Amino acid sequence: MKKISIFIALLGMTMSSCEEFLTIAPETALSSATFYKTETDFEQAVNATYAPLRSIANSRSWLLCEMRSDNTIYARNINFGATEQQEDLSDHALPEDQGITTNTHVLNQYRQDYLIIARANQILTQIDEIEFNQASKDNLKGQALFLRGYAYYELARYFGSVPLHLTPVTTREEAALPLTPESEIYAQLISDIQAAVNLLPVRSQQGVGRASKGAAQMLLADVFITQKRWAEAETLLKAIISSGEYSLIDNYEDVFSESVGNKNNAESLFEIQFLEGPEGLNSSFLYSFMPRPISLQELQPITGTSNPQPLDGEGNNIPTPDIIAAYEDGDLRKDASIAYVEISGSDREDKVYPYIKKYAKHHELHGNHGINWPIYRYAEVLLFLAEALNEQGKTEEAAGYLNQVRNRAGLANSTASGQTDMREAIFKERRVELAFENKRWFDITRADRVQEIIGDFGARALANPLDYYYPAGATFRSNAFTNITKYYALPAAEAEITPHF
Amino acid sequence: MKKNCYPILDSRRLITLLAAMLLTFVSYAQSTVSGVVRSEGDNETLPGVSVLVKGTTRGTVTDLDGRFQVEAAAGEVLSVSYIGYATREIPVQGGQTEYEIVLASSMSDLTEVVVVGYGSQLKKEITGAVQTVQGDDLLDIPVPLMAQKLQGQLAGVQINQTTGQPGRGMNVRIRGQLSVSAGSEPLYVVDGFPITGDISSLNPDEIQDITILKDAASTSLYGSRAANGVVLITTKRGKAGQSTVSLNVYRGLQNVPHYNRLEMMDAVEFAQFKKEYFEDAGRPVPAMFQNPSQYEGQTQDWYDALLQTAPISNYNLTINNNTEKMRTSVVAGYFDQEGVVLNTDYERFSLRINSDYKASDKLTVGFNLAPTYIRDNIPRTDGSRGTGILFNALHTWPNMPIYDDNGELTFFNRFPSETGNIFAYPNYVRSALEITNETKQTNLLSNAYVQYQPIEGLEIKSTINAEIRNSKYFYFNPSTATPGMNQAIPTVARSTRDNREIFSWLNENTVTYTKSINDHNFQLLGGFTNQYFRLDRTQVVGDTYADDRLPTVQGALNISRGGTISDVQEWALTSFLSRLTYNYKGKYLLTGSIRADGSSRFGSENRWGVFPSVSAGWVMSDEGFLSTSDKVSFMKLRGSYGVTGNNNIGNYTQYALVNNTVNHVFNNTVVPGAAVTSLQNPFLGWETTHQFDIGLDLGLFDDRIQFVYDFYTKNTTNLLYNVQIPQEAGFGSITDNIGEIKFWGHEFAITSRNTQGRLVWTTNANISFNRNRVEELAEGIDRVYGNVHITQVGQPFGQFYGLVKLGNYMNEEDLNSSPQVPGRSTVGSIKLQDINGDGIITRGGDNDDRTIIGNPFPDFTYGITNNFKYGKWDMNIITSGSHGNQLYMRHLFSTANLDGVFNMVAKATDRFRSPEDPGEGIFGTTVGGGNVTGIERDWPNSNFVWDASFFSIKNITLGYNAGTIANVVKSARFYASVQNVYIFTPYWGGPNPEVSQQNNGQGDGGNLSPGIDLTGYPVPRTFTVGANFTF
DSSP states (O other), X not given: OHHHHHHHHHHHHHHHTHHHHTOOOOSSSEEXXXXXXXXXXXXXXXXXXXXXXXXXXXXXXXXXXXXXXXXXXXXXXXXXXXXXXXXXXXXXOXXXXXXXXXXXXXXXXXXXXXXXXXXXXXXXXXXXGSOOOHHHHHHHHHHHHHHHHHHHHHHHHHHSXXXXXXXXXXXXXXXXXXXXXXXXXXXXXXXXXXXXXXXXXXXXXXXXXXXXXXXXXXXXXXXXXXXXXXXXXXXXXXXXXXXXXXXXXXXXXXXXXOSSSSOSOTTEEEEEOOOOSTTSOOBOHHHHTSOSSBOHHHHHHHHOOSSOOOBOSOEEEEEOHHHHHHSOTTOHHHHHHXXXXXXXXXXXXXXXXXXXXXXOOOOSBTTBBOOOEEEEEHHXXXXXXXXXXXXXXXXXXXXXXXXXXXXXXXXXXXXXXXXXXXXXXXXXHHHHHTTTTTOHHHHHHHTTOHHHHHHHHHHHHHHOGGGGTOOTTOOOOTTTTSOOOSSOOEEHHHHTTOSOO | OOSSSOHHHHHHHHHHHHHHHHHHTTOOSSOEEEEEEEETTTOOBOTTOEEEETTSSOEEEOOTTSEEEEEOOTTOEEEEEOTTBOOEEEEOOTTOOEEEEEXXXXXXXXXXXXEETTEEEEGGGOOSXXXXXXXXXXXXXXXXXXXXXHTTSSTTEEEEEOOOOTTOOEEEEETTOOOSSSOOSOEEEETTEEOSSOGGGSOGGGEEEEEEEXXXXXXXXXXXXXXXXXXXXXXXXXXXXXXXXXXXXXXXXXXXXXXXXXXXXXXXXXXXXXXXXXXXXTOOOOGGGSOGGGGTTOOOOHHHHTBOOEEEEEEEEEEEEEOSSXXXXXXXXXXXXXXXXXXOEEEEXXXXXXXXXXXXXXEEEEEEEEEEXXXXXXXSOSSSTTTOHHHHHHTSOTTSOSBOTTSOBOSEEOOOGGGTOOSOEEOHHHHHHHOEEEEEEEEEEEEEEEEEOSSTTEEEEEEEEEEEEEEEEEEEEOTTOOXXXXXXXXXXXXXXXXXXXXXXXXXXXXXXXXXXXXXEEEEEEEEEXXXXXXXXXXXXXXXXXXXXXXXXXXXXXXXXXXXXXXXXXXXXXXXXXXXXXXXXXXXXXXXXXXXXXXXXXXXXXXOEEEEEEEEEEEEGGGSHHHHTOSSEEEEEEEEEEEEEEEOOSOSXXXXXXXXXXXXXXXXXXXXXXOEEOSOOOTTOOOEEEEEEEEEEEEEETTTTEEEEEEEEEEEEEEEEEEEEOOGGGSOSEEEEEEEEEEEEEEEEEEEEEEEOSSEEEEXXXXXXXXXXXXXXXXXXXXXXXXSSEEEETTSOTTEEEEBOEEEEOOSHHHHHTSOBOTTTOOTTSEEEOOTTOSSXXXXXXXXXXXEEEEOSSOSEEEEEEEEEEETTEEEEEEEEEEESOEEEOTTHHHHTOTTSSSOOBGGGGSOOOBTTBOTTSSSOOOXXXXXXXXXXHHSOBGGGEEEOOEEEEEEEEEEEEEEEETTTEEEEEEEEEEEEEEEEOSOOSOSOTTOOOOSOSSSOOSTTOOOBOOOOOOOOEEEEEEEEEEX
């Protein structure tokens, strides 16, 4: 009987500790119930909000902006059988049905932007509930608002009307929201960025590489210019100049980030940060920009790596004859931006291809570099200001800012006179100064010149496939340049799930 | 006595005792008849056999030498019976006083006791759907895994070998159970312990018997883990009264037969194809292909070069030592298999010690201890293009040299671009030889129990069980080899180390009370259990080595941050269980059971699940109207209904997790980042299955023919499902319990002793019809797409989905009069069906022309086993089959890529070339490049779907019983066995119609994507010879 009592005692003991025994929180991960409690938590949350920008810069923006424009093109390798989603973007042949597209790059851009928004929303709804140093809090809030504003600005420019999420989603029911009109998206993002301008410290007071007051002012100026609110843009841009935080770098070639060095330099207002090495924070876009198939012997001098590998498939973001011709004689920026490589494996008679040189910086290992991606730099502040002034009829004053940029490139002052000429001169200057920095497509869309410029470009390309890197006898697909639109259709994978589009 | 862990032995002793007590005292004077009773086959004498003079109370039992004496008159009949043997009736002849009586073992004796959940039951009185297999019947089959040995032998259980990788790849589904995202493997219970690890580490030669619990009445005592069915495994224990030593050995060779390999182009055919490719395109033919016949006899068979004839061997030494108080069984095993693919192998050392000690009449204690060590190496043989060595080797150009002029393996091959060679092909023979992909596991399974019987009929049992598993995984590809595609050598050397430590314990406490009042028999079980599991895991990934000879962690120039992981997984389960069994005269049977499970995996608002069941049976053959029938010897009707659960829902799925490795960098300095990466669900729970079963057990002609039929229906609801949500939310999905799948099926099993006497021929056959249909998914979602699958409400699970191929456009007229893919269709290209009738062919979107194009599930599966005994010879033939299932020949996207970038299936020689030469219609024109050929290749369509019905002769074994040898060996048996003798199938896409490669790198992930063939590791044919000795 003694054994039985021991047994019963054991039973009773175990039963009473049941609930405790059955509550097991994950040991190697935090849960949302325990996070967002300290300043450090919010710092980490803000850091993670920047993270999707890496994916956007490394593998999306240049597809959706630059290669969509007349600056670069998808160089077809006819031995490579697949038809690529990138080709659909470059050739303006996106499959589209009732405002929906199946293109995976469009989908990924959309999702990465909402990832930024969701992370910012987590911060912004909870940060005021926790007490900590006000200056730190303002800075963190400012960064979160900047990033949310930046993401909505991308969405508004790519898609127009999109769902507007401002608080974290906690249940299935809250996940899908109706499309908010473009104007309301703009109202929200302007309010976010304006708040960020007020909260963020100037660059010299801010952590290197983080969004600062100057970056927020520039982002807001960009928005205003897109909205043709010239006077408000002028005020912001002049504030940036008078802050004394930024200047032009003498030599254009020295403006761009290297794999390790020359990051966040005097000309940089905001750039997407990468790190060479095994941490998984590296970039690799240089490899996407190589014409193919390229042998390791041909690639190595460009990348300088110790372990080059050949690249197959098709070349993305290859400079078009159009951009090459757009540089004036003597423009120092041409050789700093574009170089040439001979590809022995090419099926073309002329085996020499141009490639983007701006970012071709040496690094240690194949496929892994730390080159930062420029978003805003001081030269664009000057060009924006020139544009804002010119649009307000202050053409004389505009010329001064334009010429600062031209002179640095080894060019004489612009000969443009009158508002219309000046508008065109600034438009052209932006093209070459900011070539391959994902500015061209939005310059075309905000000028409402999509059909004109891309239409002409398409006609030229279709008529001369040899010039656009096709081998003899091959040409574009029959549906190339048949779907030229200002906005992208919304992604199909999202449309399948949401009831709203 | 009935209700303990070793029911067969104890009830045998009990009945022997009873028979002795009842019968020996009541004999009166007749003439004395004596004799000996032997068992058929081994000719051993049988002690304890009941010998009864029919119609009298006179009788006796045989002594230790199998001898008996009984008073009987001429004309009377001796009824000789023994558990496990068919009863014989011998007429007493006048003048004959000495009888030699041979008993044949019975296929099924109704006094047989079957292990069930938390106890055992007389087979006759079972009201659920269960099936039992004896471990000894599986001994000869030369494969390392229990599941392999069971193929074809169980009704309602589909066992597929999805890859031939040694020691891996068994897929076991009881009654077709499926889930969208929770696991579907049955629960394995070894000696009462639901194990948490992989059952494949168990040495099958340790198994005494296996009981498969199929319906809810049988499984519901396992509650939230029972929905996939339960497999109870009892390991060998000492047999009363015997002390024996036995040795089982087999050795053999394995190879990959040629008859069913995927036939690829040889070098001449490939050169001819390339020549035609360029000619048809109007492009100059590269010099390499201008004269295809130059490659006559020069074919480099890359696939064959990876294969070898490989040895296999197995040794098991068993000792049974039994004294009055202590019974011990020790099984020591060594299994060693080299794979038929180069540099693959599997090796297992195992030991099991099972001991029972009877401390007093009331108290028994016991221990089991089973350590195993397993080492295997399988260098990335399976997987898609880019990751699987076999796949890559198959489509390597057959004119690329395996060896260079010096007889050394080449490093990689790449021809000039103008030949259309756009990829570098590493030498996959080198890949197989030089890549290490090794797992070393050390497992320890142990149990201890105390069993106490304070009063008659009451039994208290407490067990402690522990499972410890350590595994060390090591992967290394040196700079000279890669499993991937399109990499020049030297490549980047990479290593992965993954060390895991699993610890699980279980404490179970049960009380059983058995009572009979008149003819009313009751048994009540109550119990309380706790189980805990913890996994600690560390993974380190490094790359770029200075020296391939030193693949250490510190030797890596890079330690990959993304691949380096430490992880802890834990769960806890607390349960209360109870069962009441009642019968009246063993004729009317009723059982009810219930289990309540509290699990750490369930959301805080939904922590406890309750799983009841009820079942009833009626032994009709005990009723007056049937008991007199001489044809029907047994008939039982049974039915059950119950609820079970599936708790394979992940350990922390209910929590909103914050990932604190979403790092970022500013100015070359890493900063830590953290973000919420999942949504919480405090209501998350188990999947619930309601199952109804009705069955009939029938014995005819004195049980010479036994027949079992079951019909079941199941409804699985609350499916664990990652409900996709729009990613505008910042999340891709939330895990929730939604939806419903209905399953139903019929199972038939028959055992027939076709002939008796000198030739004993028995046949076991079974056939199962399993069906399922998705009744509901999430709100607002009626379908889930995979890459080539759809799971849709109103249809069976995981159907193949795509466009329907009608043929090729035969000529201009055909092209112009048929719906086309705008801008892409040409004469000779694939002609697809315009399902929605809008005049154009569209894939996806609102004008989708896709539809269901095939079904990976069979109409029925079946198995037939024939066993012959003739004198000292025996032969066993095991077959299994599956009918109506289809496979998606996924590899065709590479192996039939019409752009000529890879080697191709030989069938592509006969493709469309012109309206005059249209080929056999399977493959279209090569002209037009990816824009044209990409439709056929990249748009999933019915050209990929092929019938994969098969009938497989799994095993043929021929044995000879040599009996006693030189007083040393008490009995010896020798045999020869062939495994995977032949597969009859119309399927041509590869050697294994049982293949199903999910999670294969092509995005065909998880349960929703069954039936994918990417040419995995072939299942070898194995020839062995073996011997069993008892000392």
